[in-house]
Amino acid sequence: MTNTISRRDFLKLGAASAGALALGQMLPPRVAQAAREAGHLNAERDGYIPSMCEMCVWRCGLIAKVKDGRVVKLDGNPEHPHSRGNLCPRGQSGLMNTYDPDRVLTPLVRVGKRGEGLFRQASWDEALDIVASNMLKIKEKYGAEAMVFSSTHNLSQVQFENLLYAFGSPNYGTQRSLCFNAMITAFSLTYGVEEPSRKYDDVEFILMVGRNMMEAISTSETSELSHAIDRGAKLVYLDPRYTKTASKASEWIPIRPGTDSAFLLAMISVITTNELADCEFVKKYVVGCDDLPREMSRYTTEWAEKITGIPAATIERIAREYAAAKHNALAHPGWRTSNFINSFQTERAIATLNAISGNVLTPGGCLSAEVAAEGAGLGMPKQPPYPRVSALRLDGVPWKYPLVPLKLGVFQELRDAILTGEPYQSHGWFISRQNPILSLPDRAKTLEAFGKMDFIATVDIIMNDTAWFSDVVLPEASYLERYDPLLPVNGKAFIRQPVIEPQGEAKSALWIYKQLGERLGLGDFFQYEDEEDYIRQQLKPLGVSLEDVKLKGYAEMPAEESDGEITFNTTSGKIEVYSETLKNAGFSPWPTWEEPLMPKEDEFYLLTGKVAQQTQFGTQNNQLLHKYSDEPRLWMNAQTAAKLGLATDDWVEVTSPVGAVHIILLATEAIRPDCVYMTPGYGHLSKGVKTAYGVGASDSALHVTYTDPISGGQALSQTFVTVRKA
């Protein structure tokens, strides 16, 4: 019997975890003291504290119920526009991330071989010294560019990036190219807006292309969509899989993977050639509207039927219904749009559909270009200018990928450059909140790239796979134990504040980056005393005290004045359905059809996609979510399975050109016969995550690396696999 707490028993934690948590509870009760002074907690240390969730990037507001110094329940904060009193299953289970028996609670230094999992405990001073001295050694010997940095969307990312820019490396790998490059690049080029927001108040017709909103939950938006459906709005949903969103849709269209853009181009063709568009809006605000009918005329519904497998009459009808809803129609931009090499064109077609329905920025329109920049209107610590960086970026932006926005990058290309050593060899990797081993395609390659590194350091709250293969692991405080920079949402700056003491010696990212910065001789870039001082500096322009914000959970921000004039942040100041920028870079200036790769007869499209109970590869070790998730299995169409002599619960071997995994089969009617599906993020290699280890199989072990030359997005659904009985 190991010393882990079994899943069955974990909720007895109140008593059972006394040993594991004693360390945290012996620390001086600074948080409790502050919370008592702020009026959140009574003398018995019981009460409610507002903060923000971090179980995904939607960042719902939460109210933590604290009893005797322990968080015992999380509820959605009714005052936060992202939660409105609700939390999804991940948000509800958040306290189990904090009380995970596998938490890393002291800095660790590797003593065995990489991947053996042998570490010794170290003091913060020693661990930070080791990290800093290795980074400096690499900088001295090979230049700052030989250090690679990796992170993911999070509130302290601004200080992570501060560290990276101050250090002087251009090499930054994030989840972005594995997720939304296609959507952001397409909308930036078309509207000058990264991700337009959606309004469901008056929506009558919603077109969703693989946006599985009922399983990839964004609490408030999922709620808005549900209410819109309830009200009678029509939802047309394209997905090769009968997801839970498909089951709520008015119409589910099991389209052939990779052909969404053909369907959408034919819709545009129907609308423009029949003059069903909102002409007034289009003529005024859209570049290319005069030539659009001519350009789209070749994309007939008959043409699209051959490619998509969807009857021409269905496409025609849907196009006409969409047009009839005028500015109350919404073609949803999607989110993780890294599906095929042509996903950028899919997104361009979606952007165009919205433009010609006139729903953008018009009163009652469903797509809004108002996007609050993170941190706008807040103060920042002073800092000197960053050093000039002259080295080429290893991810090929912009010298190989001219149109990929600098901040998005091409993570998979960066990994490949580490392997080839071209245009130069990198030697160190500093990683926070990323897990490249499970996030990047072609896991074998990523492990090989790790082998090329002289030094790897990882910041995380548990021993994720990347930490397992690292030389130093720095334990971060969980989101219920730390401060992060403020986040403005709809005119309020919300706070994430500790609701309990950090356990063990875990520290906030703000503290870790500052400590490391100082050791790297970059102290001038981190001019804040501590986390509270950082937030006080942010609050300065608002004239609000930290104490007020801690009590209320947010600070009011002054409303931004609008002059009512509509302009778009593009070269022409209009919506660029026709893009000169694309043309100049040698790509089609119009949304266009690009033939994707197709599987051979005995092969399947390998699909992945979220379930409501997990976020990427980061939550599988949460014991509550583990309990309430379905066992990850390979979905295969029931009739296809029968033909192959396979049945539910059979073990199968799934083989792609880059790897093979074993997994249990689920024969189901809910998927196209030419596709298989697996839940992503499982198949952990780290034995330090004892709940998740040995569960499911890794999609990253199977994914082949394909990069879209325009957006730099990884084509995650373009991997084809064979399946046989294991």
Add this chain to the structure above:
Amino acid sequence: MTEIKHHAYLFDATRCIDCRACMVACSVENNIEMDKTRIWVAGLGITGQYPDLQRGTMVYHCMHCEHPDCMSACPVGAYTKAEDGPVTYNPDLCIGCRYCMNACPFGVPHFDYDKGIIEGAFIDKCTFCPQRIYEGQEPACVQTCPTDALEYGDRDELIKIAHERIAAHPDRYIDHVYGEKENGGTSYLILSHVPFSELGLPDLPETPVNEVSEKVMEMTIPFALGWGAVLTAVTAGVALHDNKKKAAANKKAETKK
């Protein structure tokens, strides 16, 4: 929220997305072990054949019956039906006989071996979150539901809302509010787009089962007394007869001697 005279839930199966936030919320709020959840979501699976498919989801927990069968079956009075709705269970009185489990037509009370032996609390089921509802909060499962598939309020009010919803979208719903009348009414009301039997709900008469059983049970004591009298009489009669026989036999034996 209007004043709640009779606490009740309304579950709308057309809204449920099977995300299981309610299950997690219940486990954490009530500090119960995950294997012994008081609320469970049955993803009833997909019916039909590709591509004509349908999916139903049902959130089960205690129906908080107006005439609880668990209560009438309990020999020690461990169950109480509160005047304002909740059916509650008192572990201090429970003897672990499991009659309630057999009696409940919805299979709700859950037997907990571990707790039963250690703490003497044999049965676990939804309590209606009294720690929340009497403090002005919604039950944990309701509060967190992102699609309002679970709602909470006054029973009469929710029944009204349910009928209004059916009237507004007759094409979407089965024209019936399950729990309004079933088994004499429940405080967990259900709207559905698929037949209720497909959600795994029993087809129950409007007259509560225990109205019949309780009438019978009410007769127990008089019947027992009466039957006792009959048996006593019979025993006495037999004894008398036996004695007579014995006496006669003795007499015979004596004459033989």
